[in-house]
Amino acid sequence: xxxxxxxxxxxxxxxxxxxxxxxxxxxxxxxxxxxxxxxxxxxxxxxxxxxxxxxxxxxxxxxxxxxxxxxxxxxxxxxxxxxxxxxxxxxxxxxxxxxxxxxxxxxxxxxxxxxxxxxxxxxxxxxxxxxxxxxxxxxxxxxxxxxxxxxxxxxxxxxxxxxxxxxxxxxxxxxxxxxxxxxxxxxxxxxxxxxxxxxxxxxxxxxxxxxxxxxxxxxxxxxxxxxxxxxxxxxxxxxxxxxxxxxxxxxxxxxxxxxxxxxxxxxxxxxxxxxxxxxxxxxxxxxxxxxxxx
Amino acid sequence: xxxxxxxxxxxxxxxxxxxxxxxxxxxxxxxxxxxxxxxxxxxxxxxxxxxxxxxxxxxxxxxxxxxxxxxxxxxxxxxxxxxxxxxxxxxxxxxxxxxxxxxxxxxxxxxxxxxxxxxxxxxxxxxxxxxxxxxxxxxxxxxxxxxxxxxxxxxxxxxxxxxxxxxxxxxxxxxxxxxxxxxxxxxxxxxxxxxxxxxxxxxxxxxxxxxxxxxxxxxxxxxxxxxxxxxxxxxxxxxxxxxxxxxxxxxxxxxxxxxxxxxxxxxxxxxxxxxxxxxxxxxxxxxxxxxxxxxxxxxxxxxxxxxxxxxxxxxxxxxxxxxxxxxxxxxxxxxxxxxxxxxxxxxxxxxxxxxxxxxxxxxxxxxxxxxxxxxxxxxxxxxxxxxxxxxxxxxxxxxxxxxxxxxxxxxxxxxxxxxxxx
Numbered sequence: 001x002x003x004x005x006x007x008x009x010x011x012x013x014x015x016x017x018x019x020x021x022x023x024x025x026x027x028x029x030x031x032x033x034x035x036x037x038x039x040x041x042x043x044x045x046x047x048x049x050x051x052x053x054x055x056x057x058x059x060x061x062x063x064x065x066x067x068x069x070x071x072x073x074x075x076x077x078x079x080x081x082x083x084x085x086x087x088x089x090x091x092x093x094x095x096x097x098x099x100x101x102x103x104x105x106x107x108x109x110x111x112x113x114x115x116x117x118x119x120x121x122x123x124x125x126x127x128x129x130x131x132x133x134x135x136x137x138x139x140x141x142x143x144x145x146x147x148x149x150x151x152x153x154x155x156x157x158x159x160x161x162x163x164x165x166x167x168x169x170x171x172x173x174x175x176x177x178x179x180x181x182x183x184x185x186x187x188x189x190x191x192x193x194x195x196x197x198x199x200x201x202x203x204x205x206x207x208x209x210x211x212x213x214x215x216x217x218x219x220x221x222x223x224x225x226x227x228x229x230x231x232x233x234x235x236x237x238x239x240x241x242x243x244x245x246x247x248x249x250x251x252x253x254x255x256x257x258x259x260x261x262x263x264x265x266x267x268x269x270x271x272x273x274x275x276x277x278x279x280x281x282x283x284x285x286x287x288x289x290x291x292x293x294x
Numbered sequence: 295x296x297x298x299x300x301x302x303x304x305x306x307x308x309x310x311x312x313x314x315x316x317x318x319x320x321x322x323x324x325x326x327x328x329x330x331x332x333x334x335x336x337x338x339x340x341x342x343x344x345x346x347x348x349x350x351x352x353x354x355x356x357x358x359x360x361x362x363x364x365x366x367x368x369x370x371x372x373x374x375x376x377x378x379x380x381x382x383x384x385x386x387x388x389x390x391x392x393x394x395x396x397x398x399x400x401x402x403x404x405x406x407x408x409x410x411x412x413x414x415x416x417x418x419x420x421x422x423x424x425x426x427x428x429x430x431x432x433x434x435x436x437x438x439x440x441x442x443x444x445x446x447x448x449x450x451x452x453x454x455x456x457x458x459x460x461x462x463x464x465x466x467x468x469x470x471x472x473x474x475x476x477x478x479x480x481x482x483x484x485x486x487x488x489x490x491x492x493x494x495x496x497x498x499x500x501x502x503x504x505x506x507x508x509x510x511x512x513x514x515x516x517x518x519x520x521x522x523x524x525x526x527x528x529x530x531x532x533x534x535x536x537x538x539x540x541x542x543x544x545x546x547x548x549x550x551x552x553x554x555x556x557x558x559x560x561x562x563x564x565x566x567x568x569x570x571x572x573x574x575x576x577x578x579x580x581x582x583x584x585x586x587x588x589x590x591x592x593x594x595x596x597x598x599x600x601x602x603x604x605x606x607x608x609x610x611x612x613x614x615x616x617x618x619x620x621x622x623x624x625x626x627x628x629x630x631x632x633x634x635x636x637x638x639x640x641x642x643x644x645x646x647x648x649x650x651x652x653x654x655x656x657x658x659x660x661x662x663x664x665x666x667x668x669x670x671x672x673x674x675x676x677x678x679x680x681x682x683x684x685x686x687x688x689x690x691x692x693x694x695x696x697x698x699x700x701x702x703x704x705x706x707x708x709x710x711x712x713x714x715x716x
Contacts, residue, residue, distance in 0.1 A: 047525075069533060069535070078526075
C-alpha cells in the first residue's frame with residue numbers, strides 16, 4: 001500500500017501542493033486535473049524525483065526516501081516529456097534502462113523482446129528512434145515503464161501522441177496490469193480514465209478535492225445536468241445564464257448540455273452526469289479564464 | 295554493466311573520436327617536422343657504444359682518442375683529395391671553403407656524412423669542458439637572487455624562495471659529485487630534444503587530453519539532462535547513484551585517453567628518434583643544456599627513462615584533476631557548452647591570479663600551486679624551475695592538495711545532488 005500523508009510541496013514562495021493525503025491499493029487511479037494543477041509535482045514526489053517540503057510518502061509503512069533503491073526498484077515511470085536517444089534503437093535504449101533498473105542482461109534481453117511485442121514495436125526493434133513518430137516514442141516510453149514489472153506503475157499523460165486505436169489498446173493493457181499492482185495515471189483527458197479508473201483523484205487549489213469512484217464523483221452533480229434544444233437566437237443568452245458542458249448543432253438549432261441549480265423546465269431533459277461534466281464543473285474558473293485568455 | 299554503457303556513450307561520440315584522431319595526426323605531423331635531425335642525433339649512439347655515457351676521466355680520454363683518430367683519418371683523406379688538413383672538423387664548414395668543395399663534388403655523399411659525424415663528435419668533445427666549467431661555477435643562490443630581482447620579489451616571498459634554493463644547494467653538490475652532469479646525451483644546443491619532447495610534444499598532448507576530457511566529462515555528466523531523459527534515468531533503481539558511475543567512467547576514460555595519446559605519440563617519437571643506449575642517462579646531464587644555457591637540476595638523481603615515466607604519471611594525474619574539475623562544474627551547471635567555456639575561464643584565471651598577488655606576499659608563491667600553472671611547464675617538472683616553483687615536492691604537493699580538495703568537492707556535489715529536486 002502506498003500512502004501519501006500530509007504532503008506539502010513548496011518551490012520557494014510558491015505553494016504547489018498542500019496537505020495531500022492519499023492512499024493507493026492495487027487498481028487504476030486517475031489523477032485528473034487541468035494542466036498546472038500540480039499533477040506532475042505529485043507524480044515526481046511519488047517517483048522520488050522531488051522531495052516533499054513536509055509530510056511523507058510511505059510504501060508498506062516505510063518512507064520511500066529512506067527505502068531509496070529498494071523503492072525505485074518496484075516503480076515504473078513514464079514522464080510527461082519522455083526523452084530518448086535518437087541514435088539508439090528501442091532495443092538498445094530499453095537495454096540501457098534495464099541496466100539502470102538493475103535487471104540482469106540475459107533477463108533484460110528477453111523482457112525487452114516481449115515488451116516490444118506488447119507495444120507493437122517488434123518490427124522496428126532495431127531501427128534508430130530518430131525516425132519514429134510521436135506515438136511510437138510514447139509506446140517505447142510505456143514499454144520502459146513496464147521493464148521491471150513494477151508494483152507501482154506511474155504514468156504522466158501516457159496517451160499523448162497515441163492514435164485512438166492505440167489508446168484503446170493501452171487502456172486494455174492497463175486494466176490487465178492493474179489486477180496486481182498500483183497504476184497511477186495522470187491526465188487532463190477525461191476519457192483516458194473514465195472507463196478504466198477504479199478511483200479518480202481531483203486536485204484543485206493545491207489540495208485533493210475528490211478521491212472517489214467515477215460514479216460517486218458524478219453523483220456530486222446528479223440532478224443538475226440537463227440537455228435541451230435552443231434556437232440560434234437564444235444561444236448567447238443561454239450561454240450566459242447556464243454552465244454549458246457541450247454544444248452541438250442539430251436540425252437547425254443548438255443542442256446544449258448544461259448544469260443549473262434552477263427548477264427543471266419541461267423542455268429540458270435531465271441526464272446522468274459523466275466525469276467530463278464534473279471536470280468542467282469543478283474547474284469552470286480555470287476553463288473560463290483559459291477561454292478568456294484565448 | 296552501467297559503467298560499460300556510460301563508457302559507450304563516450305566512445306560513440308563522433309566529436310570525441312574525431313578529435314582524438316585529429317590530435318594524433320597533429321602529433322605525428324609535429325614529429326615529422328622535427329625528424330630532419332634524426333640522422334644527426336643518431337651520431338651519438340656509436341660514440342656511446344665506444345665510450346659509454348659517463349665522461350669522467352676515462353670516458354673523456356676514450357672519446358678524445360676516438361675523435362683524434364677520426365680526425366687523422368679525415369685529414370688523410372682530405373689531404374689526398376685537396377691537399378688541405380683541418381685542425382678541427384668544424385673548420386670544414388667554413389663558408390669560404392665549404393661551398394666550393396660541395397660545388398666541385400670532390401667528396402662523396404658518404405664522406406660528407408663522415409665529416410658531419412666527426413663535427414658532431416667534436417661538439418660533444420668540446421662541450422665536456424664547457425659543462426665542467428659551468429657546473430663548477432654554478433651557484434644556485436645567485437640564480438635565486440637573479441630571479442628575485444627580475445620578478446621584483448620582496449619580503450616573505452623572497453625569503454621563501456631563498457630558503458628553497460638553499461635546500462637545492464646540496465643537491466647541486468651531490469649532482470656534481472655523482473657526475474650526473476657528465477653523461478653523454480643528445481646535445482641540447484644542437485637538437486633541443488628536451489624542449490621538443492617535454493615542452494612541445496608533452497605540452498600539446500596535455501592540452502589535447504584536457505580538451506577531450508573536459509568535453510566528454512561535461513557531455514557524460516549532463517547527458518540525461520541535455521537529452522531530457524533525466525526523469526526516467528534518475529527514477530530507476532540505480533537512480534542518482536548513476537553520477538558515481540559517471541564520475542568513475544570519466545576518470546577511467548580520462549586515464550585511458552591520456553595513456554593512449556601518450557603511448558601512441560611517444561611510440562612514434564621513439565621510433566623516429568633513436569634513444570638506444572641513453573635511457574639510463576641522468577636527466578640532469580649537462581649535455582641537455584639548451585641555447586639559454588640554463589642547466590637542468592633535478593631534485594633527485596633520476597634517469598631519462600625514469601623521468602619520462604614520472605612525467606607521464608604526472609600528466610595522467612593532472613588529467614584526473616581536470617576530470618574532477620569538469621565533473622564539479624557539470625554538477626553545478628547542466629549545460630556542457632557552458633561547462634566547457636567556464637573551464638577555459640577558470641584555467642585562464644588560474645594562470646592570471648599569481649600576477650595580481652603582492653610581490654612580498656607568500657600567497658604569490660602559493661597561487662603557483664595549481665594544476666593550471668603546473669601543466670604550463672612540463673619541461674621543468676621535478677627540477678629547478680624558477681623562483682616561483684622551485685620547491686622540492688612542488689609537483690607532488692600541487693596534485694595531492696588539488697586531488698584531495700577536488701575529491702571532497704565532487705563528493706559534496708554528489709551528496710547534494712542526492713537531495714536535489716529534479
